[in-house]
Amino acid sequence: MNVYVGAVGARIPRLETREKVTGQARYSDDMFPQDVIHAAMITSPYPHARILSYDVSQALAVPGVRAVITGNDLELPNRGGPFVKDEHAIAKDKVRYVGEPVAALAADDLETARRAVMLIDVTYEELAAVMSPEEGLADGAPILHEDLNDYATSIDLPLKGNLLQECEISSGDVDSAWDQCDLIVEGEFETQGQYHAYMEPCSAIAEVDANGKITVWSSNQSVFRDQANLSERLGIPMSRIRAISPRVGGAFGGKIEITVQAIVALLAMKAKKPVKMTLTREQDMEMIRARHPSKVRMKTGVTKDGMLIARDTVIVMDAGAYACDSPGVVGVATWFARGPYHIPHVRSIGRGVYTNKLRFGAFRGFGGPQVAWAGEQQLDEIAEKLGIDPIQLRINNAVQADREWVAGIELKKSDLVTCLEKVRSESGWDEKRANSDRGNGGGNGAKRKRGIGIACVPHISGVLASSAIVRVLEDGTVVLSTGAVDNGQGSDTALVQICAEALGIGVEQISFTQPDTDASPYNWGTSASRVTYTTGRAIVGAADEVVTTLKKYAGEIMECAAEDLELRPGGFIGLKGVPDAVVPFAGISGYCHWVSGGPIIGAHSVQYDGDDILDPTKAIIKHFPFRFGVYTFAAQAVEVEIDEDTGRIEALEVWSAHDIGKAINPMAVEGQVEGGVVQGLGYALYEELEWDSGRLANPSFMDYKIPGTMDSPQAIHTYMIENPHEGGPFGAKGIGEPPIVGIAAAIGNAVCQATGVRLARLPMTPERVLTALSERS
Amino acid sequence: MSDPLPITLTINGETKQAFVQPWHTLLHVLRDVFHFTGTKRGCNQGVCGACSVLADGEVVRGCLSLAVNCAGQDIQTIEGLADGDELSPVQQAFLDTGAVQCGFCMPGMIIASTAFLAENPAPTETEIREGLSGNLCRCSGYVKVIAAVQTAAERMSS
Numbered sequence: 001m002n003v004y005v006g007a008v009g010a011r012i013p014r015l016e017t018r019e020k021v022t023g024q025a026r027y028s029d030d031m032f033p034q035d036v037i038h039a040a041m042i043t044s045p046y047p048h049a050r051i052l053s054y055d056v057s058q059a060l061a062v063p064g065v066r067a068v069i070t071g072n073d074l075e076l077p078n079r080g081g082p083f084v085k086d087e088h089a090i091a092k093d094k095v096r097y098v099g100e101p102v103a104a105l106a107a108d109d110l111e112t113a114r115r116a117v118m119l120i121d122v123t124y125e126e127l128a129a130v131m132s133p134e135e136g137l138a139d140g141a142p143i144l145h146e147d148l149n150d151y152a153t154s155i156d157l158p159l160k161g162n163l164l165q166e167c168e169i170s171s172g173d174v175d176s177a178w179d180q181c182d183l184i185v186e187g188e189f190e191t192q193g194q195y196h197a198y199m200e201p202c203s204a205i206a207e208v209d210a211n212g213k214i215t216v217w218s219s220n221q222s223v224f225r226d227q228a229n230l231s232e233r234l235g236i237p238m239s240r241i242r243a244i245s246p247r248v249g250g251a252f253g254g255k256i257e258i259t260v261q262a263i264v265a266l267l268a269m270k271a272k273k274p275v276k277m278t279l280t281r282e283q284d285m286e287m288i289r290a291r292h293p294s295k296v297r298m299k300t301g302v303t304k305d306g307m308l309i310a311r312d313t314v315i316v317m318d319a320g321a322y323a324c325d326s327p328g329v330v331g332v333a334t335w336f337a338r339g340p341y342h343i344p345h346v347r348s349i350g351r352g353v354y355t356n357k358l359r360f361g362a363f364r365g366f367g368g369p370q371v372a373w374a375g376e377q378q379l380d381e382i383a384e385k386l387g388i389d390p391i392q393l394r395i396n397n398a399v400q401a402d403r404e405w406v407a408g409i410e411l412k413k414s415d416l417v418t419c420l421e422k423v424r425s426e427s428g429w430d431e432k433r434a435n436s437d438r439g440n441g442g443g444n445g446a447k448r449k450r451g452i453g454i455a456c457v458p459h460i461s462g463v464l465a466s467s468a469i470v471r472v473l474e475d476g477t478v479v480l481s482t483g484a485v486d487n488g489q490g491s492d493t494a495l496v497q498i499c500a501e502a503l504g505i506g507v508e509q510i511s512f513t514q515p516d517t518d519a520s521p522y523n524w525g526t527s528a529s530r531v532t533y534t535t536g537r538a539i540v541g542a543a544d545e546v547v548t549t550l551k552k553y554a555g556e557i558m559e560c561a562a563e564d565l566e567l568r569p570g571g572f573i574g575l576k577g578v579p580d581a582v583v584p585f586a587g588i589s590g591y592c593h594w595v596s597g598g599p600i601i602g603a604h605s606v607q608y609d610g611d612d613i614l615d616p617t618k619a620i621i622k623h624f625p626f627r628f629g630v631y632t633f634a635a636q637a638v639e640v641e642i643d644e645d646t647g648r649i650e651a652l653e654v655w656s657a658h659d660i661g662k663a664i665n666p667m668a669v670e671g672q673v674e675g676g677v678v679q680g681l682g683y684a685l686y687e688e689l690e691w692d693s694g695r696l697a698n699p700s701f702m703d704y705k706i707p708g709t710m711d712s713p714q715a716i717h718t719y720m721i722e723n724p725h726e727g728g729p730f731g732a733k734g735i736g737e738p739p740i741v742g743i744a745a746a747i748g749n750a751v752c753q754a755t756g757v758r759l760a761r762l763p764m765t766p767e768r769v770l771t772a773l774s775e776r777s
Numbered sequence: 778m779s780d781p782l783p784i785t786l787t788i789n790g791e792t793k794q795a796f797v798q799p800w801h802t803l804l805h806v807l808r809d810v811f812h813f814t815g816t817k818r819g820c821n822q823g824v825c826g827a828c829s830v831l832a833d834g835e836v837v838r839g840c841l842s843l844a845v846n847c848a849g850q851d852i853q854t855i856e857g858l859a860d861g862d863e864l865s866p867v868q869q870a871f872l873d874t875g876a877v878q879c880g881f882c883m884p885g886m887i888i889a890s891t892a893f894l895a896e897n898p899a900p901t902e903t904e905i906r907e908g909l910s911g912n913l914c915r916c917s918g919y920v921k922v923i924a925a926v927q928t929a930a931e932r933m934s935s
Contacts, residue, residue, distance in 0.1 A: 013875045020880030021868040021887060023815015023855030030814035110809075197915050199819050199827060199881040249817075249881030250915050281820040488879020488916050667875040674918030675878065701824035701913065709906040712919045 007500035007507050008730045011667040014493045015507065016247070016486075025247045028203035028219045029278040036205065037066055039260075039267050039277035040113035041104035042120055043287065044095035047131070047356035047694030048142060049124035051093055054103060062116040064108040067270035069263070070120075071102070080232030082225075082257060083625070084164065084323035085152040086145055089233040089262035095124070096144050096321035097358050098695045099286025101260075106267040106275045129694050133295075133316045133353035136162035144321060144354040155625055157327055164319050165327040165352035167334050167623040169614070171407060172345030177310035181301030185381045189298065189374035190761040191744075193318070193689035194291035194682075196363055197706045198487075200249020202259035202288055203278035206268040214265050215242040219249065221256040221485055222525025223515045229258040230265055238517075241265075245515040251487040252679070253362035254289050256527045257324060285699035289361035290689055292317040292329055292352075296374040298337070306388045308397045310345035313337040315371065317360070319352040324361035326352040331625040332460070333367030338406065339375045340416050340458035340633050341397040346406070356694060362527055364676065368459055368741040369683060373762060376455035376745035380752060389433065390454050390749065391424050391635075399458070399633070408615030411631060415659035415721045416456065419635035422657040422719045427452065427637045433753070450652075451754025452639040455742030461533050461734025462630030464524035465607045468538035470499060470546050472600040474593050476571055476585030478503065481513040483520030484535045489736055490668035491531045497664050498536045498729050502543035504569040505585070521603065529734025532664060533630055534606050536729030541604025549600045553592050554583050610727060630725065632733045634658045636677075636742040638713075640750040644773055647766030649751060651681050654716045654743070661725035661733040669735055673718040676739025682707045684744035685763050784848040788813065789857030797844040804828045804839030806847075807854060815855035815884045819913070826912035829885035830854050836892040855884035858891065867891045870929035871922075878916035886912045890926050898934055902927070 019025040054070045071092035079085045090101040103120045107113035128142040135141055141162060145151070148159045158166045178184060204218035214236070220226050226243035230236070248255070260277050268275040279287065294317045301310040315333050319326035334350035350367075383390040398416040399405050424430065432452045469481045480499045486492040492512045500507045513520060523535060547567050554573035555562040558581065568574040568582055575581035592600050613628040614621055621627075637655045642648070654677050663669045686705045690697045698704045724731020744762055752758045757772040781796035788811060795810050804821075807813040807830065819827030821840045828839035831853040858865040864872065867890050877883050886909065893900070893908035900908065905926045906919075914922060 011875070013872050014877060017872045017877045017880075018864070020877050020883055021855075021864065021871050022859055023813070023884050025880050026814070027817075027881065029818070030808075032812060199817070199825065199879065199913065199915055201819070248879065250879040252915070278818075281822065488881075490878065671875060671878055671917060671921060674920040675916045676918075678918035679915065700822055701820045702822055706913060706915065708911075708913055709909045709919045709923070712906075716918060716920050 007497040008664050010497060010665065012493065012507065012665060013667065014490050015496060016492060027200055027247045027249050028205060028217055031205055031217060031246065033205060033207060033274045036274045036276050037106045037108055037271060038110040038113045039104055039106045039264055039275050040117040041101045041263060042117050043283070044091060044098055044100040044102050046095055046124055046126050047098050047129035048127040049095050050127060051091065051095060052123040052125055055121040056103065058119040059105055059116045062112060062119065064112040065116045066106050066273060067267050068105040068120070069103065069266045069270065073266060075235055078233055078235040079151065080229050081323050082325055083154050083327040084157065085232065087322045089266055097356055099358060100321065101263060101287065104263050104267060106271045129356040130162060131355060131357065131691065131694060133318050133355060136353040136355050144356065155327065155623070157623055162354040163351065164323050164354055165330045165350065165623060167331050168349045169334055169619055169621050169624060170347040171619040174310050174312050174345045174347040177345035178301055181309045182304035183382060183385055184299060184301040185378050186299040187378065187760060189296045189377065191294045191370045191373055192762050193293045193360065194363065194687050195285055195689055195704060196252040196254035196290070198250030198252060198254060201279045201281055201284040202255065204259070204261045204264045205274060205276040206261065206264040207274040208268050208272065213240050213242065214268065215244065216261050216265055217244045217246055218261050219255055220245055221251045221487055221527055222523065223483060223485060223517050224522055225256060225525050226258055226261055227517045230262055233262040234265060242516065242518045245485045248485060248487045252364045253527060256362050256525055259288055281701060282699045285704065286358060286696050289324060289359045291363035292319065292326065292360040292370065294370040296371055298374045298378055300378050300382065302382050304386065306382065306386050306393050306396055308341055308343045311338055311343050313348045315350040317350065317352045318355050318357065320355060320357045320359040322359045324359045326360060328625045329362065329367040333371045336368050336458050337371040337375060340399045340456050342399060342403060342405065357691060358696065364679065364737045365741045366528065366737065368457065368737070369744060372455055372457060372741050372745045373748065376742060377748050377758060380453070380749040381758065391420050391429060394454065394456055395420050407619035407621065409612050411612065412726060413723055414633065415723050416633040416635065418721050419633060419657035419659055422721065423454065423635045423637045423655045426717060426719065427655040429637065432639065447644045448641055449644060449754040450639065450641050451750040452637060453746045453749025453753055454635065454637045455745035455749065457634040457636065457738045457741040459529065459632050459738045459741060460626065460629035461529035461632055462608055463528050463530055463626060464534065465605065466523050466534035466538045467521035467603065467605040468535060468542040469521050470539065470542040470602040472546060472585060472589045474590055476589050478505065478510045479513060480510050480539065481520045482535050482539065483515050483523035484531050485515045485526045487526050489672060490665065491526065494532050494664040494668060495535055495539060499539050499543055501730060502540050503546065504567050505571045509571065529736040532732050533728055533734050536732060538604045538606045540729050541606065542602035545602030545604065546600055549602070550585065550588050553588050553597050556596060557583055557588065557591055630728070630733050632659060632738055634738045634742060636746050638743065638746040638750050640747055640754065642751055642754050642769065644755065647769035647773065649685055649747065649764055649769060651713045651747060654713050656716065656739055657719035657721055658735060658738060659721045659723065660735050661728050662722050662731035663720045664730065664732050666720060669720055670718045672735050673739040674716045677716050677743055678707050678712050680740040680743025681712065683740070683762065684747045688763050782845055784845060786847055786849065787851045789853060799845055801844045802840055803842040803844050803847045806844045807839055813854045813856055817881055817884055819881065826889060827882050827885040829888045829912065831888060831892060836889050855888060858887065865891065866933050867894065867929045870932065871925040874921045874925040874928055876917060876921035876925040882912060882914045886914065886922060890929065894926065894930055894933065899930060
């Protein structure tokens with residue numbers, strides 16, 4: 001007897017875990033294709049310089065060196081980028097950040113490659129560098145991209161000088177709204193560059209066949225972005241590029257655009273051999289992307305009973321040397337500067353500015369953590385001044401269903417208040433806040449002070465295109481192809497669970513295919529918390545098509561009408577009302593393969609089709625990258641202890657509630673929340689990329705600390721508020737990014753409750769805490 | 778370049794011979810010579826712990842151990858922990874608790890946990906945190922990693 005247990009909602013470990021705990025999982029650097037040779041590169045020693053000449057003769061003379069590439073190998077139009085086509089495969093004519101690839105070579109072994117590449121001689125003319133957005137926007141500033149206005153862009157952008165993005169989303173009338181406010185708070189908040197610190201450094205292997213078709217295996221977030229990026233950078237049609245993803249050792253946004261794939265592809269084309277390159281940790285930190293440093297100037301006005309009236313925000317983000325995802329990140333920050341609240345009068349302006357630093361790009365939260373750091377701290381400042389509980393203040397202003405949130409968007413559901421109430425009751429908030437030993441300097445003179453703080457999170461998922469193909473094999477088992485890359489977050493498993501549920505079969509009946517642009521249907525990428533929602537929907541659509549076909553041929557077999565048939569759990573089609581009249585998938589699929597109909601395939605494509613769309617007639621919307629999506633909200637509370645002698649902050653316990661719609665796999669959701677919270681803790685307390693005279697000063701795990709077991713909280717409590725989202729696969733929404741977004745602000749609020757000190761700059765290092773405590777009045 | 782030096786070591790019970798340069802690390806020999814790729818190179822600087830292996834039963838960092846110094850040692854890597862198809866109790870606990878996400882840190886984490894539990898079969902949570910403080914993970918937030926070690930300890934003591 002085959003007892004079918006529903007797949008959606010099941011707590012199951014990732015399906016590939018066995019290969020990961022035995023060391024069998026293959027990541028890019030674990031592959032050794034026959035005849036593979038090895039690449040090494042030299043990178044720019046200057047933040048900004050003109051490349052005058054290359055001398056590669058000595059390097060080429062080294063025995064075992066097979067090919068060298070420099071900027072001279074690149075054709076001028078071959079630039080790429082998701083928003084601005086400003087980037088070649090490696091530097092051409094100019095270098096714009098220390099660590100930018102300048103030349104590379106491939107040799108028979110890695111030691112030869114690394115020795116030979118040092119013999120490449122490049123002469124530069126050093127140029128004045130721009131090391132901050134303020135410098136970049138100053139009169140007479142050095143210009144990074146002299147031909148900026150000739151670059152192609154994928155959205156309308158106000159490119160000028162070093163200004164890359166200036167977007168706005170505003171509604172109401174902010175300038176005249178201040179008169180209605182009883183209290184106005186204003187401040188400037190600053191955030192730092194954060195390194196993704198995926199454990200697997202970027203790596204790729206390229207091979208070119210006799211017809212010139214290039215195959216690239218790499219650590220990535222999207223084989224289709226790899227393919228598109230390579231097509232732009234190499235000037236080769238997409239159909240001649242095949243991108244494949246082996247296992248990926250974490251990404252968090254840093255691998256959504258190409259990393260070293262174009263370098264190995266160019267070398268493989270020249271060397272006529274497969275070429276592999278894996279970055280050292282130092283190269284990875286200097287060359288790959290990071291979270292945008294920002295300055296957020298914010299002013300918020302409320303009535304005396306704590307109703308938000310107006311907020312005016314100007315965000316300035318350091319975009320780094322190339323645009324990458326900056327126009328999008330600035331856009332999302334500008335959008336969510338208003339927070340998950342009803343505010344009648346809002347002006348949000350966001351700027352992104354080129355500087356001579358590494359590229360700042362997508363990173364879990366995508367602009368959200370920077371504005372949450374400002375906005376959520378400002379709400380606590382208001383709560384304190386008005387004598388209102390911070391959670392109550394948020395509940396009073398929380399985004400509600402059936403009420404315009406922004407620019408015509410009215411959410412059909414909003415569970416933010418439920419999230420806040422859950423966190424309040426589970427954390428013992430009221431008691432902890434009321435404890436007289438806490439708060440504003442502490443009452444008992446103790447040097448270790450505890451505090452608890454809250455922050456809310458708005459985020460977006462559900463954007464960009466996905467597709468799925470579901471095939472039934474002769475024996476009735478199933479192959480699922482989606483092209484979605486699992487970076488470790490567990491999408492392979494969640495997507496198989498969705499497919500299993502839609503077909504009423506067990507997950508062990510389904511094979512999930514490796515993402516491969518030659519074999520998989522399109523998926524934009526594993527980013528924007530989008531895979532479960534968009535790819536899940538595509539799978540449900542494809543599975544529905546399969547069920548329709550199964551019923552059609554079951555009808556032929558059973559000699560009845562398809563309308564009289566139904567899907568039965570365990571892999572059967574049965575006659576409605578007749579329990580014994582069933583035919584298994586194997587019988588139908590065998591019939592289709594050998595008698596009539598042909599192999600059963602279901603295919604479905606998804607692009608956002610909901611109606612939560614920003615209406616340009618209801619707000620000022622300029623240069624905005626996104627207009628729609630599926631919204632998710634969260635409330636996060638953190639209890640901290642601060643040692644006033646050392647300035648050290650310890651996060652003791654975290655409560656994180658998320659309106660996820662439906663948890664496809666609660667164990668995986670917990671994993672996302674726990675990992676996001678601790679990554680947020682690193683952002684809040686430890687992590688900061690630092691520059692010294694144009695050079696990244698701390699490109700190693702020795703000098704850039706990410707949280708370890710001794711730094712993570714004693715407990716992280718995850719609450720999944722399940723209220724199925726209409727249109728989501730079995731009601732699910734995205735959960736990848738939100739858990740990181742509110743943590744820094746919640747800790748900032750907890751620190752303030754405990755000590756009376758409010759920090760405006762991240763991370764909250766002991767030094768900064770002590771300085772702030774010493775200035776405490 | 779100097780002449781390579783011959784070394785003999787035992788890897789997961791098999792005797793192997795390699796010719797190495799004085800600067801070659803154990804990690805290089807494991808991954809790049811013998812293709813025991815379960816052992817990962819995360820930082821090559823001794824910080825992240827992804828290259829942890831057992832040398833004569835002690836946890837060492839493959840990236841900080843010079844291969845010539847490992848001559849004659851009994852090296853156990855992640856590939857050597859399971860008994861055929863049967864996972865070790867630590868591997869099984871990491872699987873069951875859902876501690877594994879991207880998996881890149883996991884070989885090192887599982888090796889370190891195996892050695893730690895051999896020394897301390899009934900650890901407190903604080904001791905587990907101290908025992909794994911040299912192994913970085915960016916996905917899990919460590920909650921399920923710690924739960925996995927607790928689960929393994931309970932199962933191994935019963």
